[in-house]
Amino acid sequence: MLEQVDAVFGLHLWKPLEKGKIGISNGAMMASSDDVRIVITGRGRHGSMPHETIDPIYVAGQVIAAVQGIVSRRINPVEPAVISICRLEAGTTYNIIPNQAVLYGTLRAQSEQTRQLLARELKQTVEALCAAWGANGEVVVDWGTPPVVNDERMSRYAAEVAVRQFGRESVAYVQPVMGGEDFSYYLQEKPGAFLFVGMGGENSKYPHHHPRFDLDEEAIPVGIELFVQLVKHFS
Structure with missing residues (x-):
């Protein structure tokens, strides 16, 4: 199903990251x-x-x-x-x-x-x-699921797009985390990057997987716009 795909990108809304920021790692991003x-x-x-x-x-x-x-x-x-x-x-x-x-x-x-x-x-x-x-x-x-390991060239491309669209202060290089993610299967097949979209702030007081966790929908447009720009500028 990925024969004609050039690259893959995935996003995860991320409570530990300030809302509006894009979290990127140039190698290992998440664990098996x-x-x-x-x-x-x-x-x-x-x-x-x-x-x-x-x-x-x-x-x-x-x-x-x-x-x-x-x-x-x-x-x-x-x-x-x-x-x-x-x-x-x-x-x-x-x-x-x-x-x-x-x-x-x-x-x-x-x-x-x-x-x-x-x-x-x-x-x-x-x-x-x-x-x-x-x-x-x-x-x-x-x-x-295997480890999530970003392609360095694709993660740098994603960072460039994020800076162009949202400003340099919006991009944060984050430490890998030990959570798992099945997007790793795509990264085993094609070059790409998995990215965090920050949603930390007053609207999301509880951590991921907490019984009272609530998604901050104000962060969603950032992810949508990032996806659009990643496709628009890809060559």
Whole structure:
């Protein structure tokens, strides 16, 4: 579907950026986003007899602490990476150690190399740690979206267009963020750039994904005009 496409551009209204500004990065803009499920299987018994169990909840606690060492000790410090465990399911009542605990989390990276390294190290760490406590650990990665990496030539073009249309003070070079975005698939196929359109201010008091987040519609015309000018001046 993109055979006759020369370049691709995407926009995201962005609360952390002042309203009216255009946020640009000349390389990595956003991170990969992959879901992970860790299943820890032990041996349950009554809570008063922990010595007769292989407690998957205890092992899960060890896993949660240990996987943070992957980012701090196995990933190059200049490479952005995140492992966040965001959900734990285990047990049905207050005095029974269950047979199984399940952790759910997210992996984030701004390069494909680091993305793959995170998954490999996570699998190795979980399996080894669980085995050390007599449990079985299984890591399932549900691969999501790759990193959003802007083409440098296209992002510079977008900056030139934004300066021409809105003024030099309107363009802000922003630090990459660890959020994910499926526009990355387009950037794997064609040169292009993903841009932020600022909507920060009194009209948008809550951050993205907050239950009370509200879109500031006053920022939308900036994005529309930017798209129009990107097409108009492209050659």
